[in-house]
Amino acid sequence: MADTPEEGLRILDPQTVAEELRKHGPPRQITMNGTTAWLVSRYEDVRDCLGHPGMSPAAAYAASQGQTTPVSGLFEDTLPGTNPPQHTRLRRLLAKAFTTRRVESLRPRVQEITDTLLDRIAVDGRADLVTALAIPLPMQVICELLGVPIADRTEFHQWADLMLMPPLDPDTAARSQDASAKLWAYMEDLAEARRKAPEDDLISDLMSAHEDDRLSHREVVATARMMLIAGYELTGSFISNAVFSLLSRPDQLELLRKDPELAGRGLEELLRHAGPGILVVRFANEDVEIGSVPIRAGDQVLLDMDAAHSDPAHFTDGERLDLTRDSAVHLQFGHGIHYCIGAPLARAEGQIALESLVRRFPGLRLGVPASEIGHSKNPFIRSLTTLPVEFEAQQPAGAG
Numbered sequence: 001m002a003d004t005p006e007e008g009l010r011i012l013d014p015q016t017v018a019e020e021l022r023k024h025g026p027p028r029q030i031t032m033n034g035t036t037a038w039l040v041s042r043y044e045d046v047r048d049c050l051g052h053p054g055m056s057p058a059a060a061y062a063a064s065q066g067q068t069t070p071v072s073g074l075f076e077d078t079l080p081g082t083n084p085p086q087h088t089r090l091r092r093l094l095a096k097a098f099t100t101r102r103v104e105s106l107r108p109r110v111q112e113i114t115d116t117l118l119d120r121i122a123v124d125g126r127a128d129l130v131t132a133l134a135i136p137l138p139m140q141v142i143c144e145l146l147g148v149p150i151a152d153r154t155e156f157h158q159w160a161d162l163m164l165m166p167p168l169d170p171d172t173a174a175r176s177q178d179a180s181a182k183l184w185a186y187m188e189d190l191a192e193a194r195r196k197a198p199e200d201d202l203i204s205d206l207m208s209a210h211e212d213d214r215l216s217h218r219e220v221v222a223t224a225r226m227m228l229i230a231g232y233e234l235t236g237s238f239i240s241n242a243v244f245s246l247l248s249r250p251d252q253l254e255l256l257r258k259d260p261e262l263a264g265r266g267l268e269e270l271l272r273h274a275g276p277g278i279l280v281v282r283f284a285n286e287d288v289e290i291g292s293v294p295i296r297a298g299d300q301v302l303l304d305m306d307a308a309h310s311d312p313a314h315f316t317d318g319e320r321l322d323l324t325r326d327s328a329v330h331l332q333f334g335h336g337i338h339y340c341i342g343a344p345l346a347r348a349e350g351q352i353a354l355e356s357l358v359r360r361f362p363g364l365r366l367g368v369p370a371s372e373i374g375h376s377k378n379p380f381i382r383s384l385t386t387l388p389v390e391f392e393a394q395q396p397a398g399a400g
Helices: 014-020 043-051 058-064 086-098 100-122 129-134 136-146 150-164 170-196 202-211 217-247 250-258 262-274 343-360
Strands: 028-032 035-040 055-057 126-128 279-284 288-290 293-295 300-304 388-390
Touching (some): 043 279, 043 300, 058 279, 086 100, 086 202, 086 217, 100 129, 100 136, 100 343, 126 129, 129 136, 129 217, 129 343, 136 150, 136 202, 136 343, 150 170, 150 217, 170 202, 170 217, 202 217, 217 250, 262 343
Parallel strands (some): 035 300
Antiparallel strands (some): 028 035, 055 279, 126 388, 279 300
């Protein structure tokens, strides 16, 4: 397989295969600019690929081949970027950080942060929910969990944006690598500070594990960096996507207004319909068969998440948002050993954000036509750059 000097693996640009996306059918090969990949779109086939031991995330496959990992090394030596036995050891050590019990204990703090953020915009009657809620809520939660100063969040957000952009041209690749190096250096300094003076946070816990020779220093820094970005960037994208979807579909928003507790079940439908994952890249590390189609070791595989989540074999009228639908089988958090370990926390943040918005601002509406909402240019991740909204101005909660 041809490599690029910037990233090692050549990832097929989804923009070049746009006409093939959202089509349901067996795995099929597509080729563009000398790069060939399998496009997988049926729900069962995508699910099989996500859980198949013969399929590796791009970072894990690159590492196994001695190549530079994609996304500027963000997932190297982390859960999403490794295979067993390293993955098994890392997951065992990190699982305790995201148990249901621990996440439930965080709910009051998530609610407190949400209420504070909504207080700040309540008196104005308008806001950009991307910058006012969707990003700062999960950002503050993950920073507090890890022990990262919230004052540095602007830099984190800028670095994350650069790192998550696919390196489809040399300039983007160079800027991504630079952001990666800066965030690595920051997290390395913080990890060293926690080693010398532990605090009540996850990085200190990870350093303690390192002291017991269960995590290498590199694994500690890599895991903390990945969790910082994934802990707010993807959750923030989902929150803004979900709100936009609801405001664009008044009938569904009205259902939630009448029954705010529907946010729990409806959250799964919103993840299916408007989750951040558009395309997922896998590589076959051995000869496998998906959907009765043989795929050779080393082949690149693009998993079309949108197509899978609208597959008529699993979702009746799947293009339609229906908060009463049972969508618990969606694949936004993955499947198998690479299922997202932070899923319980992401769900809690999303549910609290939606319930609080609907309860606090019953007249919430888009502030501009839907066509003017800003969308990210990242072809792999669905996210918004702006989400202007309007509502009835009010005093902050607790004001006399």
